[in-house]
Amino acid sequence: MIGRLLDGIPELVDPARPIASAFDLGLVRGDGIFESLLVRHGGVRGLSAHLSRLAGSAEILGMEAPHRSAWASLAAACADGWPPEVEGVLKLVMTRGLEGLPGPPTCLATLAPVAQETLRQRREGVGIRLLSLGIDSDERARSPWLLGGAKSLSYAVSMA
Numbered sequence: 475m476i477g478r479l480l481d482g483i484p485e486l487v488d489p490a491r492p493i494a495s496a497f498d499l500g501l502v503r504g505d506g507i508f509e510s511l512l513v514r515h516g517g518v519r520g521l522s523a524h525l526s527r528l529a530g531s532a533e534i535l536g537m538e539a540p541h542r543s544a545w546a547s548l549a550a551a552c553a554d555g556w557p558p559e560v561e562g563v564l565k566l567v568m569t570r571g572l573e574g575l576p577g578p579p580t581c582l583a584t585l586a587p588v589a590q591e592t593l594r595q596r597r598e599g600v601g602i603r604l605l606s607l608g609i610d611s612d613e614r615a616r617s618p619w620l621l622g623g624a625k626s627l628s629y630a631v632s633m634a
Contacts, residue, residue: 493582504628513556534622
């Protein structure tokens with residue numbers, strides 16, 4: 475399931491239809507934010523908290539986000555009809571939009587089954603390793619360009 479916001483109005487989109495431009499700043503620079511939500515038994519879990527965090531991330535990046543009611547409507551539209559016996563991951567994504575062109579941000583949602591690897595990790599557990607970030611613990615407070623507290627698309631360091 476794929477959806478998007480156009481002028482704040484949710485629209486479901488055929489998954490075979492492209493919805494992002496190759497010039498989108500989210501693709502060319504990782505300039506955007508996202509939230510991942512669990513869809514279980516027909517409902518979107520923790521929607522209000524996730525929308526608050528999405529708004530906070532947008533503020534940190536200086537992006538003007540659509541109203542939370544638009545995001546909530548998009549989430550509901552995507553989850554409507556999702557099989558209640560299938561756990562899903564709903565990702566809400568917002569990018570700054572097209573490079574060099576004025577216009578609205580790109581706002582989209584995807585809903586897919588929880589990955590088998592994630593289900594295996596739930597059953598069997600995971601190992602963790604604590605690593606240094608390589609900067610002082612209070613550096614993010616002094617350096618807003620490090621985007622401390624934002625859930626941005628620039629996830630390379632987190633996934634290394």
